[in-house]
Amino acid sequence: MDKKTLVLGASLKANRYSNYVINRLVDNQHEVLAIGLRAGEVAGVEIQTELEDINGIDTVTLYLNPLRQKPYYDYIVNLNPRRVIFNPGTENPEFYQLLRKANIEVDVACTLVLLSTNQY
Numbered sequence: 001m002d003k004k005t006l007v008l009g010a011s012l013k014a015n016r017y018s019n020y021v022i023n024r025l026v027d028n029q030h031e032v033l034a035i036g037l038r039a040g041e042v043a044g045v046e047i048q049t050e051l052e053d054i055n056g057i058d059t060v061t062l063y064l065n066p067l068r069q070k071p072y073y074d075y076i077v078n079l080n081p082r083r084v085i086f087n088p089g090t091e092n093p094e095f096y097q098l099l100r101k102a103n104i105e106v107d108v109a110c111t112l113v114l115l116s117t118n119q120y
Contacts, residue, residue, distance in 0.1 A: 003030050003120065004056050006079070008072060009063030009090075010034035010047045017087065018063035021111045028115055033057075051075050061085040061111045066092040077102045085111050 005025055011018045018034075019042055025032045026043040033054060034047045041047065051072075060081045062069065069092055076084060077098060083105035086092060096106045114120040 003058040010036035
């Protein structure tokens with residue numbers, strides 16, 4: 001089951017959860033796009049450093065703390081994903097309200113757990 005996913009806060013460092021989730025999404029045959037501070041590649045996915053218009057995003061999974069999310073509010077809302085996953089440490093009630101106002105599902109969960117329990 002392919003759910004086009006944007007990993008926001010992607011890292012080239014293998015010990016980071018965002019890196020691990022890119023690998024797991026690819027292993028589970030999901031189309032993955034990634035935006036991070038440094039360009040590079042993880043599991044065949046190019047990490048972009050610039051925001052680009054992307055169509056058909058099902059899920060945005062966040063790996064940015066709430067303060068670092070603010071510059072991305074409009075970008076994420078304009079992508080109009082079906083849902084945004086707030087992984088541990090990214091919880092942000094202010095952003096939840098904006099997303100819900102735009103009819104975007106808010107999921108406070110761990111992407112890795114969702115994948116490992118077939119709930120993704």
